[in-house]
Amino acid sequence: MSLSTRSLESETGQLIMLTDQTETRLLQGQVAHYQRLSEMGRMMASWHIRSVRRCRRLCYTRVILLSRVCRQISRLSLLAKLNHGWKIWSIRCAICWCLPGETRLDDRLTLAQLFRDIEDALDVPLAAWDADCECINAVPDLQLQCNKEALLGALMNLVENSLQATGKGAELSIEASVLKERLCLMVADNGPGMDQEQCRKVLEPFYSTKSHGTGLGLAVAQVVAKAHHGEFVLVSELGKGTRAAFLLPYEKDANVSS
Numbered sequence: 330m331s332l333s334t335r336s337l338e339s340e341t342g343q344l345i346m347l348t349d350q351t352e353t354r355l356l357q358g359q360v361a362h363y364q365r366l367s368e369m370g371r372m373m374a375s376w377h378i379r380s381v382r383r384c385r386r387l388c389y390t391r392v393i394l395l396s397r398v399c400r401q402i403s404r405l406s407l408l409a410k411l412n413h414g415w416k417i418w419s420i421r422c423a424i425c426w427c428l429p430g431e432t433r434l435d436d437r438l439t440l441a442q443l444f445r446d447i448e449d450a451l452d453v454p455l456a457a458w459d460a461d462c463e464c465i466n467a468v469p470d471l472q473l474q475c476n477k478e479a480l481l482g483a484l485m486n487l488v489e490n491s492l493q494a495t496g497k498g499a500e501l502s503i504e505a506s507v508l509k510e511r512l513c514l515m516v517a518d519n520g521p522g523m524d525q526e527q528c529r530k531v532l533e534p535f536y537s538t539k540s541h542g543t544g545l546g547l548a549v550a551q552v553v554a555k556a557h558h559g560e561f562v563l564v565s566e567l568g569k570g571t572r573a574a575f576l577l578p579y580e581k582d583a584n585v586s587s
């Protein structure tokens with residue numbers, strides 16, 4: 330209730346007015362409630378706008394990052410083509426071959442054909458290291474169902490490893506033979522070799538003793554071997570050298586006996 334007094338103009342005395350404020354108070358309460366709601370709405374809207382902006386900024390930053398990564402990859406690919414083709418190739422392979430459904434053994438070729446490609450690929454690295462590589466193909470007519478790019482890339486990484494470990498004037502050999510009913514494709518060097526513990530470590534992905542090594546070469550070799558339903562074997566002896574080999578199954582009916 331509110332109380333007010335008013336004087337009467339012509340008469341003596343006062344007019345006392347009692348007003349019931351219940352409705353007014355209710356209305357005021359509702360107005361205040363709506364004001365608070367509208368204030369909250371404004372706050373939420375501005376927060377939402379800020380979130381959208383922040384999100385847009387984040388997306389933008391990610392797009393920039395992604396484009397930088399892409400630029401870097403294409404720069405690396407260019408470098409790879411010039412110097413370390415097999416390196417980027419290895420990473421690509423590691424990614425592709427690890428993806429389910431990417432294991433495609435679409436190439437059917439004889440070992441003679443594979444060795445021609447190996448010899449072509451050897452030209453540049455051997456010249457760069459002033460090294461020598463003996464290619465011994467004991468089973469030129471043996472046919473292999475494989476992924477030529479993957480196998481060749483993995484073999485070239487083994488060659489590069491041998492050259493880097495041995496240094497200038499390295500003497501390597503690449504040999505194809507049949508061993509216990511499996512094709513054995515082996516790269517051997519006369520480098521410093523490794524002890525048993527090192528041999529175990531180097532097969533782990535990302536393990537590298539090189540300042541610019543990815544440590545993926547031997548990991549990829551294992552994945553490639555597995556994708557060909559075969560096995561990758563590394564045998565090394567300190568001071569004597571290293572032998573790295575793919576042991577792969579082949580279709581006996583379609584091949585000449587070894």
Ligand SMILES: Nc1ncnc2c1ncn2[C@@H]1O[C@H](COP(=O)(O)OP(=O)(O)OP(=O)(O)O)[C@@H](O)[C@H]1O
Nearest residue numbers: 490491494531537538539542543544545546547571
């Ligand atoms: N033939 C070899 N003789 C001696 N050490 C070797 C030989 N091959 C590999 N290694 C050792 O194994 C490590 C791993 O080899 P891997 O090919 O996986 O990666 P990386 O050669 O270091 O890197 P990237 O292949 O990217 O150049 C090498 O850093 C090296 O220390």
Ligand SMILES: [Mg+2]
Nearest residue numbers: 486490546547
């Ligand atoms: Mg390597």
